[in-house]
Amino acid sequence: MTEPLLRIRDLCIQAAGKRGVTELLRGISLDLHAGEVLGLIGESGAGKSTIGLAAMGHIRPGCQAVRGQVLFQGQDLLRASARALRGVRGGGIAYVAQSAAAAFNPSFTLGAQIDEVLRRFDSRGPAQRRQRIIELMGRLGLPDPAGFYDRYPHQVSGGQLQRAMTAMALAPRPKIIVFDEPTTALDVTTQLGVLAAIRQAIRQEQAAALYISHDLAIVSQVAGRIMVLRGGALVEEGPAREVVERPREAYTRSLLQVGTQPASPRDPSPAPPLLTVRGMRAGFGPFRVLHDIDLTVRKGRTLAVVGESGSGKSTLARVIAGLHAAEDGQVVFAGQPLPRALKQRSRDLLRRVQMVFQSADTALNPSQTVGDIIGRPIRFYFNPPRAEVGQRVAALLEAVELAPELADRRPMALSGGQRQRVAIARALAAEPDLILCDEVTSALDPLVGEGVLKLLDRLRRERGVSYLFITHDLGVVRSIADDIVVMERGRIIESGSRDEVLAPPWHPTTEILLASQPSTAAGWLDRALERRNRLLAGDPNPEAAIAPPPLAANLVTP
Amino acid sequence: MILALRLSFRQWPVVLSFAVLAFVVLLVLAGPGIVPAEVRELAGDPWEPFGAEHLLGTDQLGRDLLARMLEGGRLTLFLASAVAVLSFVVGLAFGLLAAFLGGLMDTVLSRLMDIIMALPPLILAILVIALLGNSMPVLVGVLVVFEAPRVFRLARALAMEIMTEDFVTAARLRGEGIGWILAREIAPNAVVPLVAELAMRFVFALLFLSSLSFLGLGVPPPQADWGGMARENAPALGFGLPAPIVPAAAIAAVALAVNQIADWLVAASGRRAARRG
The missing domain is CATH 3.40.50.300 (P-loop containing nucleotide triphosphate hydrolases)
Incomplete structure (x- = not known):
């Protein structure tokens, strides 16, 4: 065998912080030919980026290599000039x-x-x-x-x-x-x-x-x-x-x-509508972002809104939340029209529609404790005696599978997954009927994100809350959605129950999204590209459609 | 308090600044108890040199300079603090309001502040004082008008940045009023840079006040702040006597010390921001 180009030997990198030394790499060795x-x-x-930078002889400020070598063609980059x-x-x-x-x-x-x-x-x-x-x-x-x-x-x-x-x-x-x-x-x-x-x-x-x-x-x-x-x-x-x-x-x-468990069975019984949107249009100045949106979120169910970035799905959530005014259209919530502007909505109406954001890092005020953050909606909407606020906060923290002791911490002291759970607890504190979830797992590690999805689905079953779930990830959709709408360039191009939308025959855009979902299957990349190119060329080859895409393979209608 | 500020002895200029400031403030507060000599009495010859009887010598009328310095120091530090705090409160309130309300309100307030900042402060201050007479309320009022726009600009910029964060959106969605959002969601996250700004306002107020007094437009006699004392004793320089150096040095020492502390606060807040990003 030839000499490897890059040879890393027993590399240990440490970061010195306030709370002592953190080991970023604990003796990593690798050969690259x-x-x-x-x-x-x-x-x-996991230290993967630290390895990537060390391979170039770079160690981030505040860190140091305590042991090991990075040899590129025989030269130790960690000791090079x-x-x-x-x-x-x-x-x-x-x-x-x-x-x-x-x-x-x-x-x-x-x-x-x-x-x-x-x-x-x-x-x-x-x-x-x-x-x-x-x-x-x-x-x-x-x-x-x-x-x-x-x-x-x-x-x-x-x-x-x-x-x-x-x-x-x-x-x-x-x-x-x-x-x-x-x-x-x-x-x-x-x-x-x-x-x-x-x-x-x-x-x-x-x-x-x-x-x-x-x-x-x-x-x-x-x-x-x-x-x-x-x-x-x-x-x-x-x-x-x-x-x-x-x-x-x-x-x-x-x-x-992650994302490959068989799709969770959904309750096929009909549920009354909670939120109905009809003919909604919205935009920014002369730019129309949403065209004639019609959708329904059913009571106690999850509606997933799927699309690429730029398809208008986040604007849709903001319009429903009242953060961005629609130009036209009707939103009916629990039988009554939902005013377009936030200021026109009653406090009770505000309480019943909550939102969880993509990045919990910016959604939680860094200067407040977790107890303050979750306690505020309780005080604001219900104003119970002081002692009861603390009890409710503890109960909510337990409901999102966090230790009640975390109430004294600030968001900075929590992990990404814990922060998102606190954000969910804050939404739950208002005892809402509908929670708008905007890409709530896309900033999280896959395993952590999956835990958050499971939590959301359990809360839905236990508390009867409904979700409008914005995502670009069909793996997420499959695990928690009852109904799906697919958006493209501000329009809804397909809608229906999860099993209808994700099972063949597909709408071409849905099929492209499905085909693009990464899979570990051998040769997935080539097949996905081929299929996408054919679909973009406007030639939905029936043969390709017969071979189920990797994601939909487990989709068995109950 | 979310300020986790640490100070090591490697940052000796900051430590020294705190020491100087504490020394001056304590001395000035304890003033009358320290110096037994009657301040207004003519205790000696004019411009006696430093000595055992009069530690810092005497002023142009033969009064004990140390006693005068302590008395004047109270006035100087009080006026500068008053100006700093008032301009800070006014600037902060309008800055947050402009950022939060946006639109026409923001435009009107911002342009107004721009106009004030475009005017030459010293010349205008002289004009106003000439018209209204030099009483202390006028002095403080004029200084606040010139200092507040700087705080306004910083508070507005900080608030605009913080307002884009989702936790502010979450508060708006909850139905929170403007008071809660400004006081509880935005202000606590702007504390460190704003405290640094407060310190900077104090420095500028001190220097501006001293300039006016040196020009004879400051505190009306017979009281004198440090700037006024520098003016009264200025002729001594012609005889090679150090009397005016004493109040001038005090002004410089306090200004430098507070400036150092403000710099340190800004650096600390920068580190905090970096950690968050």
Whole structure:
């Protein structure tokens, strides 16, 4: 076997904080050979990004490597001079970050910024460098590469920006590219294209790559070998197909099971409508965002609103909440018309419609304690004696499976999943009939998000509350929805019960969403791309539709 | 209090600043008890040098300079604090209101503050004092008008930023009134930068006040603040005597100390913001 390009040996990295030393990496070793793609997988705090940065000889401020080596072609990057590192970074090892939008300078064209990196390592003239960049842009599937070279970052979409960043990394022909969650911030359908482009570009350039992601399905499509990490230590390692198909460790199995449990059975009995929207239109100035929306949330049931970003689903939630005024249309809630503006709604009406936000980090006031946060709606709407507020807060914390002692903590002292549970408890404190959930699990780790979904469904059954559930994730939809509406460009294109919408025959947009849902199945990426391209071309091949998509495979109508 | 401020001895300028400030404040508060000499009595010759009898010498009329300094210090620090607190309260209230109400209200208030900030403060202050006479209420009022817009700008900017956070949206959805949202949701998250701003306002008020007094437009005689004392004793410089240096040094020391503390607070709040992001 040839000498590996990158060899990490027994790497230990620690962060010194207020509460003593935290171990970020506990003795990680890995080898990366030429032309190989190694997937690093784990939840937040697993240390995968720390490894990715260490591979470039970078250790975040406040952290230090207490032991170990990072050898790139025999040179220890952790002990290399700044000058030596400048030679390696970009040219030898390149980095593609999660947020391409933050990585590009808005004042320069994309081509110029890519060339800024390239000209440090490429002695050829400007015309040839430009040629190389345009060639790479074409290879990454960017439209009109020659024109794209002269575009500014704000003129292109998020998916295109991520491809441009990949082009920047590939341009100087590095030996290794570190991809740090390159598609996490993208929609599932956009992700599909970017993923395929990245995979193809890595192959054509014959580069080796470290591919970091929290999504095992994504990694299994790109990587040849996978390392599963947890808490800075290795859980298991092996060829991608083997890890996915025959995982040895329980933790890997639990990661694999996320979103694949058989769909929970739903109550087929009819339920009266709680919220009815008819002919709703809304927009921002001259831009119409919602066109003639009709939907119904039934009492004690969950309606999922599905769509890509930009489909108008979040605006829909804001209009129903009263944060954004509709231009036209009717909203009927519990038999009475729901006024458009927040100010016209009575306190009781406000109490009955609550909202849980995507990011619990900003939804909870950092200067208040958990007890204050949950206690406020109780005082505001019911104003019981002081002692009772404390009891109710404790009961609510237990209802969302948190220890009542957390009432004295501030949100900063909680984990992401705990924060979202506090936000749910705050909504429940008002004893609402309807909770608007706006992408409540998309900022959470998969396992944590699944726990939150289970909690929401249990609360629905126990308390009879209804949900309007905004999401782009069909895995989420499948596990908790009774009814589904699918949105595209501000219109509802399909609606019905979950089993109707998710079972064939599909509406083309629904089918694209289904097909784009990452799966660990061998060859999923190629099949999904093929199917999407056919659907976009307007040719719903009946044969392709007969083969059930991986997600709908478990969907058996009860 | 959410302020978790830590101070190590590595930050010796800040520690020194706290020490200087505490020393001056205690001395000024304890003033009359420390100096037995009768302040208004002519106790010696004019401009006696530093000595055992008069620690800091005497002023232009032969009064004990230390006693005068302590008396003047009370006045100076009280006036500067009053201006800082008043302009802070006024600026904060209008700033939060402008941010929260937005629209026309915000435009009117913001442009008004812009106009005030565009005017040359010293010249205008001289004009107003010439018209209304130099009493203490006029002095404080004029200073507040010039100081408040700075607080307004900061409070408005901070509130605008915090208002985009979902916890404010959650409070609005709950049906909370403007008072609760401003006082309980927004203000506590702006405390550290605002406290730093309060300290900065104190420094500017102190310097502005001293300038006016030095020009003879400040506290009316026979009382004198430090700026006024620097003016009274200014001719001594011509004879190579140090009397006016004493009040001038006191002004500089307090201004520098408070400025250091404000800087430290700003840095601490920056660290906090970084941790949150």
